Amino acid sequence: MLVAWGLRAPVWWRIIHLIFMPLVVLARGLEFPAGFWLGGFIFLLLVFWRTDTSRVPLYLTNRQSCRALLTLLPAKACRVVDLGCGDGGLLRFLARARPDCLFVGVEHAPLTWAWARLRAFGFHNIRVRRESIWTHSLAAYDLVYVFLSPVPMGRLWAKAREEMAPDACLVSNSFPVSGQEPLSVIDVDDRRRTRLFVYAKHSSEP
Numbered sequence: 001m002l003v004a005w006g007l008r009a010p011v012w013w014r015i016i017h018l019i020f021m022p023l024v025v026l027a028r029g030l031e032f033p034a035g036f037w038l039g040g041f042i043f044l045l046l047v048f049w050r051t052d053t054s055r056v057p058l059y060l061t062n063r064q065s066c067r068a069l070l071t072l073l074p075a076k077a078c079r080v081v082d083l084g085c086g087d088g089g090l091l092r093f094l095a096r097a098r099p100d101c102l103f104v105g106v107e108h109a110p111l112t113w114a115w116a117r118l119r120a121f122g123f124h125n126i127r128v129r130r131e132s133i134w135t136h137s138l139a140a141y142d143l144v145y146v147f148l149s150p151v152p153m154g155r156l157w158a159k160a161r162e163e164m165a166p167d168a169c170l171v172s173n174s175f176p177v178s179g180q181e182p183l184s185v186i187d188v189d190d191r192r193r194t195r196l197f198v199y200a201k202h203s204s205e206p
């Protein structure tokens with residue numbers, strides 16, 4: 001915890017470091033059967049899947065950002081994809097607000113995908129696919145939305161430039177494409193000061 005403090009880690013990291021060891025000691029004292037830990041591991045695996053290789057954990061777009069994204073949708077009926085859709089909350093928000101548009105979610109984590117799919121029942125304009133974002137074609141979409149991490153942004157931009165329709169745009173929550181000038185940046189009025197970076201296929205080269 002002191003090292004985290006010295007490294008100026010956010011407060012929540014310091015708290016995690018502080019309570020980690022006491023919790024380990026407490027948990028060992030409770031003498032849960034080994035299957036409990038295996039069950040916990042499998043549950044986390046099904047929710048987070050290959051975070052070790054994707055370097056993208058699960059966190060969700062907040063309501064204020066959903067509203068900001070809504071204002072970016074074209075006035076005409078359009079097709080939107082959320083690459084790595086998590087629990088599908090964003091898809092449901094947008095699908096309710098814009099019944100004339102089609103919203104597609106792509107998710108590779110089995111349990112997260114199943115949950116998003118289950119919650120999409122009853123929505124005529126939501127599709128949830130269990131697929132990798134790297135194999136899903138972006139050619140059919142007017143707007144591609146991502147909320148990932150800094151790690152895949154370079155590769156994602158290369159894919160988007162190759163596959164997106166000429167007038168489509170890519171919106172990235174919080175993580176800009178390094179060295180690429182965005183068409184615009186939306187400052188969301190929320191506590192974490194979310195920024196939405198909007199890129200068009202024809203955005204100037206670095």
Ligand SMILES: C[S@@+](CC[C@H](N)C(=O)[O-])C[C@H]1O[C@@H](n2cnc3c(N)ncnc32)[C@H](O)[C@@H]1O
Nearest residue numbers: 054056059060061084085086107108132133147
């Ligand atoms: C930060 S969450 C964002 C969830 C949702 N888009 C939202 O904004 O509420 C990123 C999601 O992307 C998924 N993901 C990461 N890499 C992926 C990949 N290669 N293919 C499909 N999904 C992926 C993760 O499992 C996670 O659910």
